[in-house]
Amino acid sequence: MTKLFDQSIAANARLHELIPGGAHTYAKGEDQYPENMAPVIERGLGAHVWDVDGNEYIEYGSGLRAVSLGHQHPKVVEAVKRELDRGSNFVRPSIVELEAAERFLTAVPTADMVKFTKNGSDATTAAIKLSRAITGRARVAICADHAFFSTDDWFITRTPMAAGIPDAIGDLTVGFPYGDLAATEEMFVRYPGEIACLVLEPATQQDPPPGYLEGLRDLAHRFGALLIFDEMITGFRFADGGAQGLYGVTPDLSTFGKALANGFAVSALAGRREYMERGGLRDSNERVFLLSTTHGAETHSLAAAIAVLDVYAAEGISARLHELGDKLAAGVREITAAAGVGEHVIVRGRASNLVFATLDENFLPSQLYRTLFLRELILGGVIGPSFVVSSALTDADIERTLEVVAQACTVYHKALDAQDVSAFLPGRPVQPVFRKFA
Incomplete structure (x- = not known):
């Protein structure tokens, strides 16, 4: 041709x-x-x-x-058009925000609360910030075998395109290998009381080794760190409830995007209530400026997400x-x-x-x-x-x-x-x- x-x-x-x-x-x-x-x-x-x-x-x-x-999936397009005729952004939360949160948490029952934003980088960086606030630690450990987590400095510092990122920021990110609990434990020992969280995709090309995700969760908690799953790719594509539902391991925080709204701009930070509330108005601890975006709750994008989740479940x-x-x-x-x-x-x-x-x-x-x-x-x-x-x-x-x-x-x-x-x-x-x- x-x-x-x-x-x-x-x-x-x-x-x-x-x-x-x-x-x-x-x-x-x-x-x-x-x-x-x-x-x-x-x-x-x-x-x-x-x-x-x-x-x-x-x-x-x-x-x-x-x-x-x-x-142009018809049910997604219909949902988007309906909201466009009702207005897309207001001075206060739209009822669609509540509906989208309820629908998301029904699909991902391993999470207690969710906050929506526009891109995966913002959601994952918010998870990093939250884990640092909760643990009082500065250092972040990312899976060195995974390709991408965020456009922000804490991750890009580990790539060949680190121009413009101060060394002091780069020094706060360390790597650990996927599937190797012993090497990850050695990392915790090397940085005693310094690591706020482990960030990884729960799976990529192969299923995780038997017991690995459970072991990683237990290891993180034993050393006082949080476990963060980046489910930008695995979320909904691997299973309706994400890889955490598929593999039966619940992280402290997780981030979703990609398949969530069929191309419309929606990503999500989800997690345990006790942690997510640190970014809210009902917690007695020092507040965390978690996520606050002008366009994070555009009604038509959230309507797209609701439609997508409904189609996934129904079909x-x-x-x-x-x-x-x-x-x-x-x-x-x-x-x-x-x-x-x-x-x-x-x-x-x-x-x-x-x-x-x-x-x-x-x-x-x-x-x-x-x-x-x-x-x-x-x-x-x-x-x-x-x-x-x-x-x-x-x-x-x-x-x-x-x-x-x-x-x-x-x-x-x-x-x-x-x-x-x-x-x-x-x-x-x-x-x-x-x-x-x-």
């Missing part, structure tokens, strides 16, 4: 003139896609999107995993995502094996949250081969940085995706045989988001 990208190329040039990086999210940047093949999207419907050149794509990882029901969306992901993963593995690249193009992760790895001739992760694979997918009408599914995907979409993957694997095999992938690429390779220089 021949595709033209002239309008996208022109739009990207204009974007870079007006917006640093050409996008408002680094993960959506032009550098994440093959050169001159970074489509600028005009519209979406279900699991399909169209770019400004009129090219149509089956989309994966929609909205960076936020759009789990597909674009078994979590199970549907796993069903679609299982079918896609099985098909990709069969195709890669048949094409002789099964050890080089690897699909992994929970079925509802699939990613793919691209390995070179020496079985090492390769940005060059990732570029080749992405290029062939885009030319075949499939776009996405992952294979993260939405419930809007049809069986025909999955079948077409597998056809495109088969075509991509044929080219991939040729590059491996040639031992020169660069000969198959007309431009620069895609780049990691976190790098020190452009």
Whole structure:
């Protein structure tokens, strides 16, 4: 399938003139896609999107995993339109805020209270602040094996893009490895009485080792720290009640976003009442300025969240995502094996949250081969940085995706045989988001 990208190329040039990086999210940047093949999207419907050149794509990882029901889901759109006709922001709380909180806490019964905001970074940073206030400690421990927690200094200090962050702030963040309780205990011993909290995703590509989350909770509490689950990705996509419900381990605080409102801007900080009340008006301790955002409770976004939670419960969306992901993963593995690249193009992760790895001739992760694979997918009408599914995907979409993957694997095999992938690429390779220089 021949595709033209002239309008996208022109739009990207204009974007870079007006917006640093050409996008408002680094993960959506032009550098994440093959050169001159970074489509600028005009519209979406279900699991399909169209770019400004009129090219149509089956989309994966929609909205960076936020759009789990597909674009323009009718029940979400209806709920949003209804609230837009009633006003979106007032001088006092809207009744929709109460309704959204009640609906959220019904879906996530492991939490006692919830506070909504607009983005995941704010929610997770609020959890950090709250844990510091509760424990009286300054140091934060983050899982070093997990990719992202916040745009704020306490996390970005641990990345190659730490310019502008004072060393004094960076010194307050330490890392611990996922799945290793002994190493985490050693960290607590190394910083006695200093660590306010442990922050981690409860699971990523594999389920946690048996007993790990329980052990981590007990370890944190034994050393006087709080346990914080970042459920931005796992929340609702892994299970309706989040990973904490799926694995049966309740953290002290947790943060949600992404799938919560099907692309509308809603994230949440949730947790135990005794801790959350520190940011309220009914606690006798020194107050914590927890979260206070002008747009945090826009009625239409909260109405979207209510609609999403209702759809998840009524239609078994979590199970549907796993069903679609299982079918896609099985098909990709069969195709890669048949094409002789099964050890080089690897699909992994929970079925509802699939990613793919691209390995070179020496079985090492390769940005060059990732570029080749992405290029062939885009030319075949499939776009996405992952294979993260939405419930809007049809069986025909999955079948077409597998056809495109088969075509991509044929080219991939040729590059491996040639031992020169660069000969198959007309431009620069895609780049990691976190790098020190452009």
